[in-house]
Amino acid sequence: MGEWLSDFGMFLAQLLSLAVIVGLAVVVAARLRGEGGDEARLKVEELNRRRGARTRRLRLAASEPGARKRLAKAFRREDKRQTKAGKGRSGKAGGDGDEGEARPATLWLLDFHGDIRASGTGRFAEEVSAVISAAEPGDEVVVRLESAGGLVHAYGLAAAELDRLREAGLTTTVCVDKVAASGGYLMACGADSVRAAPLAVLGSIGVVAQVPNVHRLLKRHDIDVDVLTAGRYKRTLTVLGENTEEGREKFVEDLERTHELFKRHVAERRPGLDMEAVATGEIWYGSEALEKGLIDALGTSEAYLVERMASTRVIRVRLEPPRRLGERLSLAVAAGVERALLRGAEALDASRWLKR
Incomplete structure (x- = not known):
């Protein structure tokens, strides 16, 4: 009997293993089949609901066991009341053939995390187009911006995309939690x-370029390099x-001309600035930037969004590009390596305080 049970258990284990393998194969095949398209997905999330749900969970957790049921019932009654109110508004808007009540003002939230090439500009441009097509007068667009700057032409395009929001008549607010310097500013x-x-770090209204030159090293080894151009200034500085x-x-x-264009761009959008004082290439921290007139208020993006949620719907809009399985795996590996390096650095730093 014991031998039979052992064989039966082994059979079940093999059957379970086979089912897991087949299931994984089906999932991988489905993902590979679905990755044939290159269309990005537009993700829309109402942050008021997410915050409300978290607040309720915390209130329930902090309440006494006896009061928890009453609080949960109160939440359900509130949900029913809001649902009825929403149905009433929608029925009134469409029932008599009139225009109905205008929807409440909406705050649209976008994110821009810039690298040296401002490679997220294409995605940002599509998000801007989507918001402009859906927004109404009185709406606000908040851009959470983080960038230390980069290539002039790349950030010129990114700045032009942000300008489109103002040109569409929408109120725009940029929130900087960490850095908006050079091209970011x-x-x-x-x-x-x-x-x-x-x-937060702001400013750096300046232009920088550096070109290494190894001509003397090549000359020392009797290596000639001919640089042939048509046009007097086709190549001003070379590497070889x-x-x-x-x-x-x-x-x-050319650097000075680019700097003048940078200063003109800033002066047109913030006419109250003393450009000679701020366009030195220096950076300033948030409180200093407020004194210089580079920003209008101090505060984190989270604090501002929470403040606006009291009277406005806050909707986050994000365009997610399709990612192939190989790319997702490489990102997961990179994230794992980065976490390991960070933990190692933190352990090294902490070891200074643990010595006795």
Whole structure:
């Protein structure tokens, strides 16, 4: 009898293993089949509901066991009342053929995390287009912006996309929790209002470029490099060829011209700024930036959104590009490695305080 039970248990284990393998194969095949399309998905989330649900959970957890049922019933009654009120408004709006009541003002939330190439600009542009098509007069658009700047032309395009919101007649607010410097500030200054955390980094209204040159090293080893151009200033500075004083002067002239365009862009959008004082390439922290006029208010994006939720619907809009299985796996591995490195760095830092 015991031998039979053992064989039967082994059979069940093998059957279960086979089912798991088949299930995994089906899931992988379905994902691979679904990854054939390149269409990004637009994710829309009402943050008021998420915050309300979390607040209720915390209130229930903090209440006495005897009061928990009464509180849960009160929440259910409130939900029913809000549902009836919503149905009543929708029925009135469509029942008599009139325009009905205008919907309450909405705050649309977008995020922009910029790298040196501002590679998220394409996604950001599509999100801006989606919001402009759905927004109504009186709505506000908040952009949570984080960028230390990068390529001039890349951030020029990103700033132009943010300008589209103002041109569409929408109130715009940029919230900076960490950094909006150089190209990041080029974008931020286009908003009607700029808010920043007290120690967020802002400014860096300047232009920088550096070009290494190994001409003398090559010359020392009798290696000649010919740089052939058509046009006097087609190549001002080179990496391999010999640079001339005329080329350096032209290169600096181009930097100054770019800086002037940067300053003009900022001055047009924030006319009250003392450009000579702030366009030095320096950075300022939030409280200092407020004194300089680079921003309008101090505060974190979370604090501002919570404040606005009291009277406004806050809807987050995010365009998620499709990710292939290989890309998801590589991102997971990269995230794991990054976590391991961070933990190692934290352990090393903490070890200084643990020595006796």
